[in-house]
């Protein structure tokens with residue numbers, strides 16, 4: 289049998305875009321906050337049988353007017369990172385306590401939240417356009433033609449031109465993740481939950497994905513979105529995160545604000561200053577009491 293053709297169209301990020309960013313960084317101090325937080329957890333606990341994975345979780349994420357944010361979530365394996373994301377996604381229910389999105393209690397999955405996993409986020413039997421537009425047609429009940437038009441816009445934003453009619457198995461891992469991100473953005477989700485989204489990609493593709501995320505969220509923002517990014521890659525967490533959260537034994541043990549990227553991922557992450565920040569968080573995680 290003939291080997292299936294696999295295509296790999298890479299995003300092209302303009303490095304000059306980073307100079308624009310100096311300006312955005314300076315404007316950060318003038319942020320206006322909406323009264324109701326974008327995300328809030330009140331005394332949330334989660335048990336699986338006798339296993340108390342989350343004893344009591346409390347947090348508030350401010351809703352900043354006109355600005356997207358990334359919260360990078362780090363923590364040892366089994367500390368409850370995926371459980372927290374699934375609770376916010378509404379895929380599982382808390383054992384006690386409440387979670388809110390823009391003041392509305394989370395009682396199940398909703399259009400205001402999208403989730404992206406490490407793999408298998410797309411339907412194998414649908415092409416790129418169909419995959420991106422699927423929730424628009426099935427959930428938002430938008431007419432097929434209009435949904436396809438909308439999907440084409442996101443194909444362009446996510447640098448997937450030329451792959452519109454390809455199926456997931458014909459795409460590289462990076463492209464498949466771009467399809468998954470496009471589908472979530474297409475729904476106009478306010479919150480995107482990413483569980484190790486680039487964990488299966490090699491370092492170069494990972495950098496490309498990080499730059500693309502930085503571009504669509506920070507440099508050329510298209511819509512206001514808050515991303516919760518769970519990752520084991522501390523460099524990725526530091527590079528993309530406006531905030532870093534460290535979770536241990538289901539508790540939020542550490543919160544920190546960070547600067548935004550000033551250069552492309554490959555360059556930025558090779559610098560000494562950057563590596564010192566990474567080493568700092570590395571040590572914090574190494575010193576956690578995990579037993």
Ligand SMILES: Nc1ncnc2c1ncn2[C@@H]1O[C@H](COP(=O)(O)OP(=O)(O)OP(=O)(O)O)[C@@H](O)[C@H]1O
Pocket residue numbers: 336339341363364365366367368369370371372
């Ligand atoms: N559906 C489930 N049923 C029973 N136990 C579960 C379930 N989901 C998670 N757990 C348990 O909850 C704990 C936290 O799991 P979780 O997947 O949230 O960890 P994690 O921080 O995402 O880990 P990793 O970094 O390895 O992905 C683990 O002890 C796990 O076994």
Ligand SMILES: [Mg+2]
Pocket residue numbers: 369370371483
């Ligand atoms: Mg996990």
